Amino acid sequence: MTRDEILASLFPNSSEIDVTGAMIAGQATLPDGKPIHVLGITQGQNLGVDEAIVLAGHVIEIIKSEDTSPILVLVDSASQRMSRRDELLGLSEYLSHLAKALLLAEAEGHRTVGLLYGGSAAGAFIATALATGTLVALPDAHPAVMDLPSMARVTKLPIEVLKAKAEATPVFAPGLDNMVRTGGIHIVWDETAPLASQLAAVLARPAGQDDRARLGAERGGRLKAAEIADRVVALATASHQGAQHG
Amino acid sequence: MTALAANDVSLSWYEASARQRIDALVDAGSFAEFIGPEMREISPHLAIFDLPEQFDDGIVIGRGRLDGSPVLVAAQEGRFMGGAFGEVHGAKLTGILRAARALKQDMVILFDTGGVRLQEANAGELAIAEIMRAVVEARRAGVNVVGLIGGRAGCYGGGSLIAGTCSRLIISEQGRLSVSGPEVIETNKGIEEFDSRDRALVWRTMGGKHRYLFGGADIFVDDEVLAFRQAAIDALKVRRRWDPAVLKAEQKRLERRLQRFGEAKDAVEIWQTLGLDAPTEIPALPTDAFLRAAGKRENADDAR
Numbered sequence: 001m002t003r004d005e006i007l008a009s010l011f012p013n014s015s016e017i018d019v020t021g022a023m024i025a026g027q028a029t030l031p032d033g034k035p036i037h038v039l040g041i042t043q044g045q046n047l048g049v050d051e052a053i054v055l056a057g058h059v060i061e062i063i064k065s066e067d068t069s070p071i072l073v074l075v076d077s078a079s080q081r082m083s084r085r086d087e088l089l090g091l092s093e094y095l096s097h098l099a100k101a102l103l104l105a106e107a108e109g110h111r112t113v114g115l116l117y118g119g120s121a122a123g124a125f126i127a128t129a130l131a132t133g134t135l136v137a138l139p140d141a142h143p144a145v146m147d148l149p150s151m152a153r154v155t156k157l158p159i160e161v162l163k164a165k166a167e168a169t170p171v172f173a174p175g176l177d178n179m180v181r182t183g184g185i186h187i188v189w190d191e192t193a194p195l196a197s198q199l200a201a202v203l204a205r206p207a208g209q210d211d212r213a214r215l216g217a218e219r220g221g222r223l224k225a226a227e228i229a230d231r232v233v234a235l236a237t238a239s240h241q242g243a244q245h246g
Numbered sequence: 247m248t249a250l251a252a253n254d255v256s257l258s259w260y261e262a263s264a265r266q267r268i269d270a271l272v273d274a275g276s277f278a279e280f281i282g283p284e285m286r287e288i289s290p291h292l293a294i295f296d297l298p299e300q301f302d303d304g305i306v307i308g309r310g311r312l313d314g315s316p317v318l319v320a321a322q323e324g325r326f327m328g329g330a331f332g333e334v335h336g337a338k339l340t341g342i343l344r345a346a347r348a349l350k351q352d353m354v355i356l357f358d359t360g361g362v363r364l365q366e367a368n369a370g371e372l373a374i375a376e377i378m379r380a381v382v383e384a385r386r387a388g389v390n391v392v393g394l395i396g397g398r399a400g401c402y403g404g405g406s407l408i409a410g411t412c413s414r415l416i417i418s419e420q421g422r423l424s425v426s427g428p429e430v431i432e433t434n435k436g437i438e439e440f441d442s443r444d445r446a447l448v449w450r451t452m453g454g455k456h457r458y459l460f461g462g463a464d465i466f467v468d469d470e471v472l473a474f475r476q477a478a479i480d481a482l483k484v485r486r487r488w489d490p491a492v493l494k495a496e497q498k499r500l501e502r503r504l505q506r507f508g509e510a511k512d513a514v515e516i517w518q519t520l521g522l523d524a525p526t527e528i529p530a531l532p533t534d535a536f537l538r539a540a541g542k543r544e545n546a547d548d549a550r
Contacts, residue, residue, distance in 0.1 A: 053500055060497050063490050082426040082434045088451050088513060089503065090462045091425045096378070096410020097496055103382045104493055122362075122371075123425045126407055130375035145367035153433070154364055155295065171291050171333070172367045182368045184375070210379050212372055213337065222369050224290060225337040225376075228281070232307065232341025233348060235280040236318065239309055240349050243316070
């Protein structure tokens with residue numbers, strides 16, 4: 001689906017969304033008449049310092065406005081921009097700042113929903129889609145940490161060998177199914193059905209804890225993460241009590 | 247031995263292992279590890295690639311005391327898989343950050359990482375996202391999370407994004423803080439964009455001095471374990487807020503940086519715009535002279 005088809009299916013009633021190059025920002029109306037903020041990076045754009053500061057600025061305006069409307073973040077990006085200028089200017093701070101803005105919005109009562117409908121990779125994926133409270137995807141989405149040819153170069157393994165290994169585990173190879181199985185994506189929407197009702201279903205879920213590791217364990221793609229993190233919390237808590245009473 | 251026993255071992259932070267850094271950082275004898283190497287919680291994924299595992303998966307976590315106060319600690323081992331984040335490695339850090347929030351106890355993270363471990367890239371990428379969320383939730387509950395950067399592997403990739411969520415960053419000249427590494431930029435964009443073998447270019451673009459000068463890091467220290475210890479003690483003395491006002495101030499700070507320096511071609515131009523005397527001399531200055539010269543630096547005091 002194209003961006004415009006997606007917006008039309010999500011918001012058949014009305015939407016007022018500004019498009020500035022690959023960046024979008026605006027508001028729309030949900031089927032129940034309530035407003036929702038819409039932001040996004042589209043057209044497979046790289047996320048660099050200039051893009052990140054614009055998106056973060058929109059999120060901060062929404063947090064300041066003191067409504068508690070949800071925020072939908074559309075994502076079809078490339079990776080972070082790999083350039084001397086972006087790194088010279090401190091790209092890591094800009095990407096973190098954007099992620100922090102989205103995480104703070106969720107904590108301040110705005111539901112944040114990421115909709116991955118194209119690509120996204122590495123630092124751009126972390127700073128946008130993976131910083132939302134609930135991440136959903138359309139079937140054409142293709143998230144990646146690194147593409148297989150680059151991975152072959154770095155690991156010094158032939159690409160055929162990597163492809164064979166990728167059959168056995170979802171843990172390293174790019175692609176939507178692997179990201180679903182490891183728990184990074186909550187649900188893949190049905191693009192043949194209206195998206196508005198599927199969004200309403202996501203918004204109806206209560207906001208809660210970070211449940212991605214638990215999903216990854218249930219789906220068999222990431223068996224250890226949730227158990228290890230829980231065990232550390234239990235050990236630290238027991239040790240703390242021991243230190244206080246001992 | 248008292249909890250306040252002096253740590254008197256002089257050691258290069260850059261050269262030290264993760265365990266040596268923790269030993270020198272916290273009060274002598276105060277460290278207790280969680281899920282240590284005896285538990286043999288190894289990566290379940292490296293065997294697929296016929297790679298050796300390490301019993302702690304390249305990260306040491308636990309609790310200790312810092313100048314008498316309880317603190318939670320995580321230290322990455324840059325000598326194992328470049329300190330990269332895999333499933334177990336990342337989950338140990340996520341867990342201890344969640345404990346920091348639950349126990350309202352401050353936390354120090356000793357970064358030494360190239361980023362996500364490619365052999366378990368999806369698990370590592372998700373671990374980064376989970377860790378960032380755990381850091382901000384801890385900070386929102388009033389916990390300080392201080393990052394220390396000066397290791398052999400630097401602080402790259404997802405590690406640099408986690409660093410950006412910390413309340414304070416301590417860095418040495420050897421500490422490099424950047425998303426894409428020099429080799430990655432060169433491979434993707436060509437040697438004209440970034441010559442990864444030009445070490446002077448790497449240091450002045452990504453190194454500790456540059457990051458400190460424009461507010462990318464807060465405290466600059468010698469490459470010395472005791473200097474890092476003292477800086478961590480100082481950083482934890484001030485309770486740092488994290489709320490919409492801080493984020494708004496960071497937005498202004500980062501917008502201003504683009505306005506002031508967005509056209510600069512090289513770090514030296516930025517240092518010149520900052521008004522530093524003899525900007526070309528900055529890379530050669532020893533710490534004392536550098537800190538004197540850095541008087542006109544930008545800071546991120548209430549904007550991180």
